[in-house]
Amino acid sequence: MVGIIMGSDSDLPIMKQAAEVLTELNIPFELTIVSAHRTPQRMFDYAKSAHERGINVIIAGAGGAAHLPGMVASITPLPVVGVPIKSSNSIDGWDSILSILQMPNGIPVATVAVNAAKNAGILAARILGATNPTIQQRMVKYQEDLQKAVEAKIEIVKGDYPNGFDQ
Numbered sequence: 001m002v003g004i005i006m007g008s009d010s011d012l013p014i015m016k017q018a019a020e021v022l023t024e025l026n027i028p029f030e031l032t033i034v035s036a037h038r039t040p041q042r043m044f045d046y047a048k049s050a051h052e053r054g055i056n057v058i059i060a061g062a063g064g065a066a067h068l069p070g071m072v073a074s075i076t077p078l079p080v081v082g083v084p085i086k087s088s089n090s091i092d093g094w095d096s097i098l099s100i101l102q103m104p105n106g107i108p109v110a111t112v113a114v115n116a117a118k119n120a121g122i123l124a125a126r127i128l129g130a131t132n133p134t135i136q137q138r139m140v141k142y143q144e145d146l147q148k149a150v151e152a153k154i155e156i157v158k159g160d161y162p163n164g165f166d167q
Ligand SMILES: Nc1c(C(=O)O)ncn1[C@@H]1O[C@H](COP(=O)(O)O)[C@@H](O)[C@H]1O
Pocket: 006, 007, 008, 009, 010, 011, 034, 035, 036, 037, 038, 061, 062, 063, 064, 065, 066, 067, 068, 069, 085, 087
């Protein structure tokens, strides 16, 4: 259902967070390395065939001159979520984010924050959930769980600072 691709294995420590949240939400995915720069034919073949192979959303992460998400978006009709990776030789991630964010009209890439592969996974789930009630229901539960986790933390802070709250 979701295709997770990245420019290099060095992106994996970040990109695996998309895989982890999709696993948590019980959404099938595939994960592989595809580079527009280093494997242009593989990038073309992946992007050209993804929608015919049952992929509904592509998450593409890359660092530096991060052309992979935009180039994939130019070939596939699927929604592409871009993850700017702050790689070791990047200028604080600005190179990645601007390369992915500033797409020309007609070819959008939904760009998440630097290294925000987890949010990319959640966004992909929400896109799928728009037409799949089961997945949407899982997203409702995910948000309820988030809220409960924050409410539990509020109680802990309240215990430590009993006079710190107006109500
Ligand atoms: N930005 C791209 C593309 C691409 O856009 O096609 N292919 C690899 N890369 C990026 O190069 C960085 C360094 O890669 P190496 O660690 O392999 O040298 C990685 O963050 C990768 O995403």
